[in-house]
Amino acid sequence: MPNRSQIEARAALLRQRFEIAGGVVVDPPLLQSAETLLDLYGEDIRARAYVTSDALRGEQMLRPDYTLPVVQMHMAAGAEPARYTYAGPVFRRQEQDPDRANEFVQVGYEVFDRTDPAAADAEVFALVSLQLRGLELRVATGDIGILMAAVEGLSTTPARKAALRRHIWRPRRFRALLDRFAGRTPMSESRKKLVSTTGPLTGTAPEIGKRRATEIDARVDTLRADAMAPPIAEHQMAALEALLAVRETVPYALEQMRDIAVDLPAILPALERLDARAAAMKARGIDIDRLDFEASYGRTSMEYYDGFVFGFYAERRPDLPPIATGGRYDALTRLLGQGGEIPAVGGVIRPDLILTLEGETRS
Amino acid sequence: MSVKLGVPSKGRLMEKTFDWFAKRGITLSRTGSDREYAGAVDGVEGVDLVLLSAGEIPRELAAGRIHLGVTGTDLVHEKLPRWEQQVEELELMGFGEADLILAVPQCWIDVDTLEDLDSVSSAFRAAHGHRLRIATKYHRLIREFLTDAGVADYQLVDSQGATEGTVKNETAEMIADITSTGETLRANHLKILSDGLVLRSQATLWRSRMTKCTAEEKATLRRLLAMIER
Numbered sequence: 001m002p003n004r005s006q007i008e009a010r011a012a013l014l015r016q017r018f019e020i021a022g023g024v025v026v027d028p029p030l031l032q033s034a035e036t037l038l039d040l041y042g043e044d045i046r047a048r049a050y051v052t053s054d055a056l057r058g059e060q061m062l063r064p065d066y067t068l069p070v071v072q073m074h075m076a077a078g079a080e081p082a083r084y085t086y087a088g089p090v091f092r093r094q095e096q097d098p099d100r101a102n103e104f105v106q107v108g109y110e111v112f113d114r115t116d117p118a119a120a121d122a123e124v125f126a127l128v129s130l131q132l133r134g135l136e137l138r139v140a141t142g143d144i145g146i147l148m149a150a151v152e153g154l155s156t157t158p159a160r161k162a163a164l165r166r167h168i169w170r171p172r173r174f175r176a177l178l179d180r181f182a183g184r185t186p187m188s189e190s191r192k193k194l195v196s197t198t199g200p201l202t203g204t205a206p207e208i209g210k211r212r213a214t215e216i217d218a219r220v221d222t223l224r225a226d227a228m229a230p231p232i233a234e235h236q237m238a239a240l241e242a243l244l245a246v247r248e249t250v251p252y253a254l255e256q257m258r259d260i261a262v263d264l265p266a267i268l269p270a271l272e273r274l275d276a277r278a279a280a281m282k283a284r285g286i287d288i289d290r291l292d293f294e295a296s297y298g299r300t301s302m303e304y305y306d307g308f309v310f311g312f313y314a315e316r317r318p319d320l321p322p323i324a325t326g327g328r329y330d331a332l333t334r335l336l337g338q339g340g341e342i343p344a345v346g347g348v349i350r351p352d353l354i355l356t357l358e359g360e361t362r363s
Numbered sequence: 364m365s366v367k368l369g370v371p372s373k374g375r376l377m378e379k380t381f382d383w384f385a386k387r388g389i390t391l392s393r394t395g396s397d398r399e400y401a402g403a404v405d406g407v408e409g410v411d412l413v414l415l416s417a418g419e420i421p422r423e424l425a426a427g428r429i430h431l432g433v434t435g436t437d438l439v440h441e442k443l444p445r446w447e448q449q450v451e452e453l454e455l456m457g458f459g460e461a462d463l464i465l466a467v468p469q470c471w472i473d474v475d476t477l478e479d480l481d482s483v484s485s486a487f488r489a490a491h492g493h494r495l496r497i498a499t500k501y502h503r504l505i506r507e508f509l510t511d512a513g514v515a516d517y518q519l520v521d522s523q524g525a526t527e528g529t530v531k532n533e534t535a536e537m538i539a540d541i542t543s544t545g546e547t548l549r550a551n552h553l554k555i556l557s558d559g560l561v562l563r564s565q566a567t568l569w570r571s572r573m574t575k576c577t578a579e580e581k582a583t584l585r586r587l588l589a590m591i592e593r
Contacts, residue, residue: 042494043506043518095444095503166485166515173513176478190475190557205469206552209530209537211487219473219486 002355007105010351014107014131015087021127023085023109028069030089034059037068040304040335050093050102062091067304067329067346068336070110074344075337081113087351100321101352110346112333117343118273121308121328122280128312128324128347129286135357137312137323141250142297144168145307145328146257146270150243153266154236156181157229159222171299178240183231194220195227239263246295250278253293277308304332308345314357323357324349365411366576366583369423369432372400372414376566379458380433383566387590407590409583418442420569425449427573430584437463437541437564441501450569454591459566461541463501465559468530468537469552476558477512480537484516487536498522498535501561505539508561527551 002010019025035058037045049064063069066086074082087107094102109127111120129139151164160181167174179185187195194201201220202213239260246256254275261268274293282288298309307328314320326347334341370391371377381391390405391412402412413429420434421442433456439446467474474483484495495517499505502519509517520535527547529535541564542548548555568591576584 038494038518042515044510046502046519047506047510098445163482163485167513170513170515173481176513180478188476194473201472202470204472207468207470208552209468209470209535210491210533211468211471211483211536213470215486215490216471216473219483223473 002352002359006355007352010355011087011105011107014349014351015085017131018085018107018109018127021085021109021123022083024083026070026073026084026086027088028063028066028073028086030063030091031060032063032069033057034061036072036336037061037064040068040332046093047095048092050091064092065090066106066108066348067110067332070108070346071329071332071336071344074110074112074342075333075340078112080342081111081115083112084110099319105351106348107351108346108348110344112342112344114343116280117307117328117345118276118280120343120345121277122284122286124326124345124347125281125308125310126284126286128310128326128349131349132312132324132354135312135323135354136315138292138315139310139312140292140294140297141308141310142294143270143274143308144298144305145273146243146267146295147299148306149267149270150240150264153264154232154240156232157226159226160229160232169299171296178232178237181232182234182237187227191223191227195224235263243267244296246293248293250274250288250291250293253295254278257295273307298327304329306331310347314353317357317360320353320356321350323353364577364580365409366431366580366587367411367413367429368404369413369415369420369429369434370402371417371420371433376417376433376459377414380456380566383456383458389587389590407583407587409579410587421446421450424569424571425573427571427575430571430574430576430580431587432569432571433566434569435459435461435564436567437461437501437504437562439567439569440562441504444503449572451572452567453570453588454568456566456568459564461543461564462560463504463539463541463562463564464555465497465505465539465561466527466537466542466548466553466555469554471554474556476556477509477514480556481512481514481516484514488516494518495537496520496535497537497539498526498529499539500526501539504561527553 034051050062051059053059070084089103090106091103094100109124111124113120147168151161154161163177164174167177200217202216207213243260246253248256257271261271278288298305305327309327311322312324313322324347328345330343333344370380384391388406392403394401394403400414402414404410404412415423417434418438420432421439423429424432425443439450443449474480487495497517498520500523505519522529526538526540528551529538
């Protein structure tokens with residue numbers, strides 16, 4: 001196991017290379033407002049981040065990653081385009097697995113640039129791969145933007161699309177919703193009874209709590225309308241399922257997805273973006289013909305990635321977390337931008353894991 | 364050294380635990396004044412009675428400060444991550460039965476399942492500017508259950524007692540709590556979600572996996588367990 005000073009020395013080296021590439025060093029505080037994190041991730045973040053508090057600032061969290069504070073900082077004061085780099089500890093509360101680190105060092109590189117997103121994706125990916133050169137790693141890539149476009153393109157009601165969009169990062173709930181919207185899961189007896197009624201139904205039980213009768217009646221109306229909506233067509237379901245299953249090298253994946261686009265033409269612009277990214281990566285010397293692409297990749301991680309996603313894994317050490325991960329998070333800049341937004345992409349590396357793997361090859 | 368048996372220090376849970384052991388030839392009793400938490404064990408040599416709050420028994424078992432302990436499944440699962448590695452379930456004792464459930468106001472006629480809850484939580488957040496609040500003291504169990512079910516946009520608020528009243532007081536929109544008959548829920552105009560059963564709990568005798576026993580203590584444990592298992 002590498003010790004702390006070895007890890008810090010390697011982190012400094014990695015950060016220096018990101019600086020040479022154009023990254024301005026930033027050093028956000030360890031303590032972050034819990035409110036922002038809770039607003040973004042909901043209660044799940046409490047299982048992942050350490051919470052502390054004081055009487056003045058209320059709940060604070062030890063930063064679970066750098067992306068959020070870097071985005072906040074950039075949106076508040078940054079000139080564009082901007083490139084940032086950082087190195088330092090992040091903290092993850094562990095409730096299940098005692099072997100996972102609850103404190104580790106991350107080195108990262110983030111690009112805020114609206115001129116050429118494909119080139120920015122390629123830049124981050126190429127810089128991260130360069131830093132990992134010499135290690136035997138499996139690379140996974142994906143694109144959440146294609147899935148979002150596919151959901152948008154389904155011929156169904158806006159309410160159903162919104163429900164699916166909300167659960168892209170929760171594959172099981174997504175699946176259950178999809179099956180119901182396609183009429184594959186029968187409607188529950190209680191729901192059948194509810195939607196067979198007419199007029200307002202509230203008033204039988206005492207109204208308690210902040211959720212008002214008007215809200216309840218409105219939802220009953222929504223459910224009645226939903227019960228009348230036709231199921232998602234079989235050919236679109238088949239196309240969506242085929243899309244979720246795509247797992248190929250980039251050129252073949254593109255070919256398969258262009259086929260799928262016959263039934264889901266809404267994904268075509270997202271495929272064009274993937275194509276442009278592949279060209280930009282090739283220009284940077286990445287071997288696209290051997291790069292894997294999984295359409296479902298990135299669906300179970302932090303839910304701020306909404307475009308390109310990637311991860312580097314040590315195949316011979318499946319017990320280790322990914323050595324590096326990254327992706328595009330345009331929507332996050334919109335959420336934290338108070339009216340502003342800017343396309344953004346970034347990646348992080350774990351120097352401790354690099355040292356662990358290097359130690360194994362030597363011994 | 365002696366084998367330490369941790370038992371709830373008051374109320375019906377203590378009385379029923381005493382009865383359960385008495386049926387197996389082991390007499391537990393409180394000694395001294397009514398307010399003093401000291402106890403005695405008759406019927407088996409080398410066992411000390413430790414009277415504790417039921418909520419502290421999981422922690423004491425995990426720390427190895429007691430060898431055996433009586434407390435509810437709910438408390439062990441909530442307080443001890445990877446509880447199987449820290450304690451062993453010896454006997455279900457057949458009392459203190461309670462279900463950990465999710466309950467919403469009866470007036471929510473549109474909500475029957477977790478899927479309904481998820482869709483309501485999304486709309487609630489949009490309408491009220493904060494996430495739907497669930498009052499509970501079982502934070503870990505509820506969070507795991509809801510994450511697993513894919514429910515989002517809720518928040519847990521801590522409630523250590525009178526949880527059923529939080530909805531009427533508008534400090535929470537719904538609750539997650541233990542119930543045995545459901546009477547308190549009904550009295551507070553709440554109903555259980557049809558797929559909202561998180562855990563079935565009952566009083567259970569646990570053995571700590573974290574103690575290092577001397578040969579003498581091992582022999583005592585064996586004698587005690589032989590009487591219990593009959």
